[in-house]
Structure formats: structure tokens, C-alpha cells
Amino acid sequence: MLSTYSTADKVLLALDCIIFGFDQHELKILLIKRDFEPEKGKWSLIGGFLKRTETLDEAANRILQHLSGLDDIYLEQLYTFSEVDRDPGERTLSTAYYALINSENHKQVANGAYSAQWFNIKEAPSLIFDHGQMVEKAILRLRRRAVTKPIGFELLPEKFTMLQLQKLYEAILDEKLDKRNFINKVNALDILIKLDEKDMTSSRKGSYLYQFDKQKYDQKIEEGFTFKL
Amino acid sequence: MLSTYSTADKVLLALDCIIFGFDQHELKILLIKRDFEPEKGKWSLIGGFLKRTETLDEAANRILQHLSGLDDIYLEQLYTFSEVDRDPGERTLSTAYYALINSENHKQVANGAYSAQWFNIKEAPSLIFDHGQMVEKAILRLRRRAVTKPIGFELLPEKFTMLQLQKLYEAILDEKLDKRNFINKVNALDILIKLDEKDMTSSRKGSYLYQFDKQKYDQKIEEGFTFKL
DNA sequence: CAATTTAAGTGTTTAAATCACATTTAACAA
């Protein structure tokens, strides 16, 4: 019988975090210089190894916190990568997690010795191992998520203009959207509060500021709505 | 430094296969009686442990083949489950895979000592560990897949009626569909060949038989189309 | 203070998809 605990192989299980950032203009990704062999000094995702006493979710958060200082980030599991030779150092599998955060609010991502750094997603250096594949897959997942579940709460300033919200979606989807249709769809969702205030920095006329209506939003989520952008 | 290979914990990594079956009427699931402790004798998913020398995909196929005889099934990775106490026997993570096959063509799923058995999805017994959760998650994924990518090639007889195809989707989605609209949508996909033959078993008039047009289908896939049912 | 400039704000039209009903048709049986 092959399915007994005692005879089964044990393996190293790594975690790699794909942290996307949005800074009001473009999509970024957080990378770190690897500080151990093999591939020491090359750019990689933020990663580490699972401990016996923690779940993958916990490990992902611990590793992210440790290497970047980022705390209390909602990480979502993406996929477990398992090519036998994916890591030339030793037989290692890796479960990838991803998140999207406001990179302006998290400019300080270096933590002690570890120098994590934000890169524009389109100008990021090539990565070690299969990390490039991981990022590819994460982008596809992020795009699907973006048009399926509302995002944005943590990504925009508390008060924001419609154009800012639109830019967020354009950055994620990597395509231009029609202003009027975008506004109509967003308004139809009925989760924004239009303020009396205007943002005067962008134009003479000034553009109205909006806030997310957390209550309505939570209620809609509870009712189990998925939205289509 | 925590991220070195030598100091990292190694863990057991299991695989569990959620095999959905369709038999022209309803959705089924393939379960097996566990033959080792803990929980020996209880119903569980088809599972086993990863070997150091194989990928997860390979392991899932090997385990499935070994315990059920099912060979050459396209398995898709679902999620890696990692609660610390999910398996009381020993600290074990499990990566779940799922597939949907024709259960009529695979009635013989017992393999030697292992007696796998098909259950109607709505009448399945409760499962060990977190296998119930796995099944939940797999069903949701399957439904999303079903309306996104054409399925059915392997699930229906070579020649089938529109109603049979509709029943397949109704079983997966667990809802009734409108006949007229269903036919229109399917025809719009342009991947079926209408035969001159009729199936006379279901009615006096008889209903036309169809075949998948493998060529057109493959071509559409290549063009990267996703379809909406 | 009139004219200009800038981005913000706003609706309508058209096409496509979806839905809900209703009728006709082919084959067989009585």
C-alpha cells in the first residue's frame, strides 16, 4: 500500500508572494533581491518556506511581513507550482499568493537588510526560477477578479475622483475604458457617495470627489452580488 | 536568516482528486473507502502522497490511476489546503485536483483491493477531514468553467441530442435552462455537426443527433475564444 | 472684464442578447 504516512516523501514547501501595487497611475510589482544561493543577488518574488506549525495563509503573511514590513495584507492563494527542477537548489514546491495594495501608502517596503523595491509591471526585471510564470498567472487572476468583485477600497485615497477610479481599472485591465460608460456602470452599482467637495488640482472646473459607501458595499457583498464592469 | 533550505521544515504533501461524473442524468462524484488509519473505512476522496520525483500533476494522475484504474484523465489543480490539524494523523497539506468525466463509460472504477464508487452528488456520504470543503470549492469552480469553456466532448456519447447536451449543463449548473435559448446559443458556437440520423428512443418524431466538430472546435480554441453559455 | 482654455460632466442612439410564449412538424399508434 502506497498511502501510508511513514513511507511517504517529505518535501520543502516554499511560498512566493506576488504583491501588486497601484499608485494612481500604473500597476507595480514588489520584488526583492535574493540573499542566498542559488541565484543570490537576482530579483525574485518575496518568498520563504512553510513551517510545520502554520497554515499557508499564515506563512505567506509572515514571510511578507518579515521581508517587506507589509502587515495585515489580504493575500489570496493562486496556485502551487511543482515542476521537479523548478528550484535547482533542492526539490521544492511553491505555493504562490497574491495581493493588490496601494503602493503609495507603502513606499517603505525595505525591512532591515532586505531591500524590496517597486517596479512598474511593464519594466520589471526578469525573475529567478518560475517566478515569471507565477506573475503571469497572477495578472490573469487579478484581471478576472477586478471585473468580478469590486476592488478599490484600499487602493485609492479616502476621497477620490471618478477619473482616479477609472485609471485604477485601466491599469489593471491594461486597456482604455470609455468615460461615460464607466461612470454609468459605477453609479449603477450604487456603492459610492458623491461628496460636495471638489478636487481642484486637476482642472479649473474641479471634479467631484467620491467616497466608498462601506455600509452599502458590505450589504451588497452579503447579498452575494457579483458585479460586472 | 530564515530562508535557507537546510533549516526549513519538510512536510508531507498529499493529493486528493475530486472526480465528477456525468451519466446523462445527474452529476456524480467518485469516492473511495479509506483503507488505512486514521479514519479507516470512512469515505474519502481518492488521495495519496506526492513523491519527491514527480510533479503534482503527475502525482494526481498516478494516484487516480492506481486507486481507480482511471487513466488519461485531464485533472486540473484546484487549491492547496493547509490547516494545521486538517489530518490528525500527521502534519499534511493537500493539493486538490478535479476532473469531470463520463461516469457511464467508467463504471468500472474499482481497482483490485480499492473499491471506488460513484455517488449522486446530492446523496454523497459525509467525508473525512476537509474533503467536504474540497468538494464544495470544486463544484463552484466546475460551474464557472462550464460556462466559460466548452465541455462535453468526453461526457456525451459520440452522437447525442440537443436535449442530452442541455441536460449536461443543467446537471452541472443545477438549474433549468430554456430550451430555445440553449439551442440558439449552442448553434451560435458553430462547433456541432447536425447529422441526418435521428434518435427514435425518446419520441415518435425522433430528435436529430449531433456530433462535435472536433476540427472547428480545436480551431476556435486556438483562436483563444472563450464562450458564454 | 471679455475671451480663452482646460478638464469635467452629461444622454442618446443603435445593436445585440435574452427572455417568454406559441405554433408547427414528424412519426407512430390506435
Added chain:
DNA sequence: TTGTTAAATGTGATTTAAACACTTAAATTG
């Protein structure tokens, strides 16, 4: 030949999605 059964097809109403361009408010400039 007539009745029965499920299959096949048609149509109109409704909803949803996509394309598209002008007006407005306010600061700036001459």
C-alpha cells in the same frame, strides 16, 4: 385518418451593452 407525443422552429418584447460628441464651470490671460 386521427390523435398523441416530444421536437423543432418563430416572433415580439424587454433588457443589456456599446458607441459616440457636445455643453459647462471656473481659472487664466490679455
